[in-house]
Structure formats: C-alpha cells, structure tokens
Amino acid sequence: MIYWGALYGGSITSILFNIPGEPWAVAATFDGYPMAKGGQPGKALVLAFLAHGAGAIVGVVVLTFFAPILAEFALRFGPAEVFAVMMLTFSAFVGLGGKSPLKTVTAILFGFILASVGMDIVSGQLRMTYGTFVLMGGFHFIVAVIGLFGLGEIFLTVEEGLKVEGIKVWIGLKDIRDGMKEIIRYPKALIMGTLIGCWMGFKPGGATPASFMAYGFCKQASANAAEFGKGVPAGIIAPEAAAHAAGTSATIPMITLGIPGSPTMAVIMGGLMIFGLQPGPMLFVEHKDFVWGLIASTWVGNVLGFFVVLAFAPIFASILRVRFAIFMPLIIYVCAIGAYAVNNRMMDVYYMLMFGVLGYLFKKLDYPIAPMVLALVLGDMAEQSMRQALIIGHGSPLVFFTLPLALPLMVAAIIIFFWPVIAPWKAKLFAKKA
Amino acid sequence: MRKAEIWVSLAFMLLGVIVIADSIRLGFMWGRTGPASGFFPFYLAVVMVISSVIVFFNAFTLYKKEGAGKPLMPPGALKSILWVVIPSAAMVMLMEFVGLHIAAALFLGFYMRAVGKIGWTTTLLVGIIAPLSLYITFDKLFLIPLPQGLWGGYILRF
Numbered sequence: 001m002i003y004w005g006a007l008y009g010g011s012i013t014s015i016l017f018n019i020p021g022e023p024w025a026v027a028a029t030f031d032g033y034p035m036a037k038g039g040q041p042g043k044a045l046v047l048a049f050l051a052h053g054a055g056a057i058v059g060v061v062v063l064t065f066f067a068p069i070l071a072e073f074a075l076r077f078g079p080a081e082v083f084a085v086m087m088l089t090f091s092a093f094v095g096l097g098g099k100s101p102l103k104t105v106t107a108i109l110f111g112f113i114l115a116s117v118g119m120d121i122v123s124g125q126l127r128m129t130y131g132t133f134v135l136m137g138g139f140h141f142i143v144a145v146i147g148l149f150g151l152g153e154i155f156l157t158v159e160e161g162l163k164v165e166g167i168k169v170w171i172g173l174k175d176i177r178d179g180m181k182e183i184i185r186y187p188k189a190l191i192m193g194t195l196i197g198c199w200m201g202f203k204p205g206g207a208t209p210a211s212f213m214a215y216g217f218c219k220q221a222s223a224n225a226a227e228f229g230k231g232v233p234a235g236i237i238a239p240e241a242a243a244h245a246a247g248t249s250a251t252i253p254m255i256t257l258g259i260p261g262s263p264t265m266a267v268i269m270g271g272l273m274i275f276g277l278q279p280g281p282m283l284f285v286e287h288k289d290f291v292w293g294l295i296a297s298t299w300v301g302n303v304l305g306f307f308v309v310l311a312f313a314p315i316f317a318s319i320l321r322v323r324f325a326i327f328m329p330l331i332i333y334v335c336a337i338g339a340y341a342v343n344n345r346m347m348d349v350y351y352m353l354m355f356g357v358l359g360y361l362f363k364k365l366d367y368p369i370a371p372m373v374l375a376l377v378l379g380d381m382a383e384q385s386m387r388q389a390l391i392i393g394h395g396s397p398l399v400f401f402t403l404p405l406a407l408p409l410m411v412a413a414i415i416i417f418f419w420p421v422i423a424p425w426k427a428k429l430f431a432k433k434a
Numbered sequence: 435m436r437k438a439e440i441w442v443s444l445a446f447m448l449l450g451v452i453v454i455a456d457s458i459r460l461g462f463m464w465g466r467t468g469p470a471s472g473f474f475p476f477y478l479a480v481v482m483v484i485s486s487v488i489v490f491f492n493a494f495t496l497y498k499k500e501g502a503g504k505p506l507m508p509p510g511a512l513k514s515i516l517w518v519v520i521p522s523a524a525m526v527m528l529m530e531f532v533g534l535h536i537a538a539a540l541f542l543g544f545y546m547r548a549v550g551k552i553g554w555t556t557t558l559l560v561g562i563i564a565p566l567s568l569y570i571t572f573d574k575l576f577l578i579p580l581p582q583g584l585w586g587g588y589i590l591r592f
Contacts, residue, residue, distance in 0.1 A: 100489075102485045102488055102489050102492075103489060105481065105482075105485045106482055106485045106486050106489065109478045109479075109481055109482040110446065110449075110482065112474075112475075112478050113449070113453055113475060113478050113479065113482070116474060116475045116478070120460075125460060125471045127456065127457075127471055127472070130452075130456065151522075154518065155515050155518065155519070158511075158514050158515050158517075158518050159511040325545065325546055325550020325552055326546055326550065326552065326556070326560055328545070329538075329541055329542045329545040329546065330542065330564055332518075332522050332525075332541070333538040333541070333542065333564070333568070334568075336525070336526070336529075336534065336538070337534065337568065337572065337580060340534065340580060340581060341572075341580070344579070346529070346530065346581055349526050349529065350526060353522065353523055353526060356519075357519065360515075361438070361442060364438070365438060365439055365442055367442075383474040386474065387469045387473070387474065390469055391469075395464055395469075
C-alpha cells in the first residue's frame with residue numbers, strides 16, 4: 001500500500017508539472033486561460049479541480065461496479081479472444097487515432113518488433129540479436145517510455161526556445177466558494193463531460209479525444225456558443241471532467257484484461273508486475289484483497305489528491321518559474337536513474353538516449369508514440385496468444401472467426417481498422433441519398 | 435521535413451528487411467510445435483515494409499512536386515538541441531568511469547554554467563545538493579545500487 005501511495009504522489013506531481021504539457025489539458029486552455037487572464041485565475045483553477053473531482057468520482061464508481069463484471073466475462077477468454085481484444089485495441093489507434101493510419105501501423109509494428117528482440121517466449125530461441133550479446137536482454141518498455149516521453153519532450157521544449165509564462169495565482173476561500181456555486185449552475189456540462197469521459201476511457205488513448213469531444217459537444221449544446229473561448233465556466237468544466245473520468249475508467253481494461261489503454265497505465269501495470277501481480281481476470285480470483293485494495297486506493301487517492309491539488313497549486317505553479325537551465329539537467333539526471341534501475345543495466349541508459357532522439361523524430365514527423373509503447377508492452381502477450389490460438393486451431397487462422405466470443409471482437413476490430421476508409425465512403429453514400 | 439520523412443521511412447524499410455532476414459533464418463512457417471520462432475516477426479516486418487514503402491512514395495511524390503517543404507527544425511534549433519544531446523551523451527559515457535552521481539554533478543554544473551549562464555553560487559549549490567541528496571536517497575536509504583563506474587567507488591566512500 002505504501003507503494004500505491006508513492007505512485008499516487010508521483011502521478012499527482014506529474015499531472016501538475018505538465019499542466020499545459022499534457023495533451024488532454026489542451027481543451028481546457030481554450031477557456032481557462034482567458035478566464036485567468038481576465039483576473040480570475042483562482043476561480044478558473046478551482047473550477048478545473050472541482051470538475052476533475054466530479055469526473056474522478058464517477059469514474060471510480062464505474063470502476064468499482066464494472067471491473068468485476070468485466071473480469072468475470074474475461075475469465076472465459078482463451079488465447080484467440082485475448083488476441084482479438086488486442087487487435088481491437090490497436091485498430092482503435094489506427095482507425096480513431098486521428099494521425100496518419102499508415103504511420104500508426106508502422107509505429108505499432110515497430111513496437112512489436114522491438115518487443116520480439118531477445119529470447120523467444122515460446123521456444124526459447126534467441127531472435128533478432130544478430131550474434132550480439134547486448135541485444136539478448138531485449139528492450140524494456142519503461143526505458144522506452146522514459147526516453148520517448150521524458151527526453152523527447154525535453155528536446156521539443158529546447159527547440160521551441162522555451163518561454164514559460166505563468167500567471168501569478170493564489171487560491172483564497174472566496175475562490176473556492178465561487179467555484180462551487182458556479183459549478184452547480186452548469187450541471188449539463190458536468191454530466192456530459194463525465195459520461196463522455198467514462199465511455200472514451202475504455203478505449204485506448206481515450207483521455208485526449210474525450211476532453212476535445214466534451215468541449216465540442218458542450219459548445220454545440222450551449223445556448224451561448226459564441227461565448228466559448230472567451231472564458232466561460234462550462235468550457236472548463238466539460239473537458240476537465242471528461243479527461244479525469246477517462247483517466248480513471250482507463251484502469252478498467254488494465255486490471256481486468258491486462259491490456260493497458262495508455263502509456264501511463266502501462267507504467268502502472270509494470271509496477272504491478274514488479275510485485276509479482278499479473279493484471280488480468282485471474283487477478284480477481286487469486287488476489288481479491290489486492291484488487292479491492294487497489295480500487296479503494298483510487299477512491300482515497302482521488303479525494304486526497306483533490307485537496308492536495310487545491311492546497312499546493314500555487315507552490316507547483318512557482319516551481320514552473322524556476323529557470324529551465326536548472327530544471328532540465330535535473331530531469332535528465334532523474335531519467336537516467338530511472339532507466340538504469342529497471343534492470344540494473346548500463347545498456348538501458350544508452351537505449352534511453354536513443355529512444356529520446358527517436359521520440360523527438362517521431363513527434364516531428366507525426367508518428368504516434370503511444371501505440372508504439374503499448375505494442376512494446378503487449379508484444380510478448382500478443383505473440384503468445386496468437387501462437388497458442390493457432391496451435392489450438394491446427395494452423396488455421398479461421399480460429400479467430402469461428403469462436404463465439406472472438407468473432408464479434410475481430411469483426412469490430414476490422415471495421416474500426418478500416419474506419420478511415422469507411423467513413424468518407426459512408427458520408428458519400430448518405431450525401432447521394434439526400 | 436519531407437527529406438527527413440523519406441529518410442525515416444527508408445530506415446524503417448531497412449529495419450524491416452533485417453528482421454525478415456533473421457525470421458527466415460529462424461523459420462517463419464509451421465514448425466514442429468506450432469508456428470516457428472520467426473513466424474510472428476516475419477509478418478510484422480513484411481507489413482511494416484509495405485506500409486513504410488507507401489509512406490516513402492507519398493513523401494517522395496510530394497517532394498518531387500512541391501520541393502522540400504518546411505525544414506524539420508526551425509533555424510538555430512539544431513544547435514540548442516545538440517547542446518543538450520552531446521553533454522547528456524557525455525554524461526552517460528562518464529558514468530562508465532566515475533559513476534552516475536559524479537557524472538551527473540559534472541553535467542549539471544556544465545549545463546547550468548556554460549549553457550544556462552547561471553551564477554556560480556546557484557550552479558554550485560544545485561550541482562552539489564541535488565546529486566548528494568539523490569545519492570543518499572537511492573544508494574543509502576533505498577539500497578538501490580546505482581552505477582559506480584570504474585573509480586566512482588573510490589571517490590564516494592561514505
């Protein structure tokens with residue numbers, strides 16, 4: 001449990017440090033920044049936190065009730081079904097990710113290939129090592145995450161010449177009262193945001209599109225749509241609630257199916273595996289106490305996090321004003337410690353540097369990073385389940401399309417995969433009719 | 435930008451071909467106990483080569499038609515990025531000799547002083563306090579041995 005406390009503490013700070021850096025916070029800046037500039041920074045922050053809190057609570061409720069049901073369902077999964085769920089996960093990235101589908105496919109396959117380097121989990125043969133000793137250990141996904149996200153982000157910031165402009169802020173009791181009064185007046189924005197968040201959270205890469213979707217829907221449904229973008233409260237509430245609800249409900253596929261929907265979840269899953277807990281449906285049978293402890297800790301963590309955030313936001317905001325030239329080398333230092341500590345291997349620190357440059361190139365050329373990391377995480381599992389399924393089916397790929405549970409999953413995966421092709425075609429069809 | 439696009443897609447293709455070669459060595463067909471070791475990577479690599487070939491042709495035709503397009507980085511950015519990449523690579527190399535914390539202290543000092551143009555007092559304070567506190571937390575309290583390098587153990591003796 002101490003570990004979970006630490007993990008929560010860590011995730012809270014990482015959320016705070018990156019407030020403008022996280023992709024799902026972008027939608028909140030549309031109205032949050034104008035409001036803060038208009039002389040109400042405290043109110044804007046309180047609104048955002050309250051919306052986060054509400055989104056989190058609903059997300060946790062959904063987690064509490066749906067996770068066991070889904071886990072029970074998932075216990076009936078064989079290798080073919082597991083592979084089908086993964087296909088669904090990755091085709092969601094390709095079809096709904098919004099980036100170039102070809103580049104997404106390339107990035108996913110690259111991740112899978114990196115995962116297959118080293119010992120073959122089924123036969124024990126060495127693969128893709130080309131006779132070298134260093135490649136035998138393969139690539140660990142935590143190292144890749146640290147390099148791709150941590151260092152890659154630093155290179156991007158350095159390139160932009162970094163000017164962090166903060167607005168001075170102090171949250172008083174009056175701001176909190178105002179915010180609470182305000183948020184009650186916008187129940188529609190709150191509910192809409194939360195529901196969209198929960199729904200999108202199940203799918204991989206959910207939080208960012210969820211916040212944008214919530215913002216868009218709320219703007220459409222609002223009577224004064226023209227006011228959006230100038231600092232209306234509803235424009236802060238909806239995307240923030242959606243982002244946090246999505247973040248919470250993203251835990252569900254991770255603990256019930258063992259398939260993380262985002263790199264953050266993948267890192268948390270890595271943490272569980274270090275402690276010898278294999279996330280997946282069996283976790284609900286073998287470690288019942290742990291699962292409920294985990295769900296309880298999300299309750300406690302979210303409630304506590306809300307107050308911590310409220311109390312310390314001004315302090316964190318002042319950390320952001322520290323000179324970047326002091327901050328940046330410290331980040332690289334901590335990244336190096338993290339990369340080394342994964343396996344106690346010096347090689348991983350070199351890999352981290354390489355992944356950093358790679359992450360920068362990927363970002364620049366619009367190759368998505370998140371699906372690549374997930375492919376690296378799930379590579380072994382995907383390959384194993386696919387090979388087992390093929391063995392069960394005596395080598396016929398039809399095994400994925402004849403089992404009653406696997407068939408709908410595979411069909412859904414294929415439809416979503418080809419969505420970029422289907423959507424314009426469907427639109428054309430409807431346009432002709434009309 | 436488009437030149438970089440072309441080069442990256444070529445790199446993916448090359449990687450794919452290398453992986454295919456090793457998969458063929460391992461066998462990508464049905465082995466004695468089901469699909470052989472090379473089965474999964476082989477198809478991954480084949481699809482990766484195909485998709486990067488398409489990316490390559492898209493980028494190449496655009497390049498032919500409209501020229502190189504925007505540069506990959508804004509002017510001057512390469513220099514400031516190299517000022518981060520080269521010192522951090524140097525830090526990693528130094529780690530082999532003097533260990534992580536001493537190398538990091540040198541890196542911190544160098545970057546703050548030479549690149550950030552920060553005063554000597556702050557530089558020295560951060561450069562000493564940060565590695566020292568991290569050394570005490572990780573190596574002494576958490577008992578996680580971080581790399582000492584060849585001579586680091588002789589320098590840090592507490």
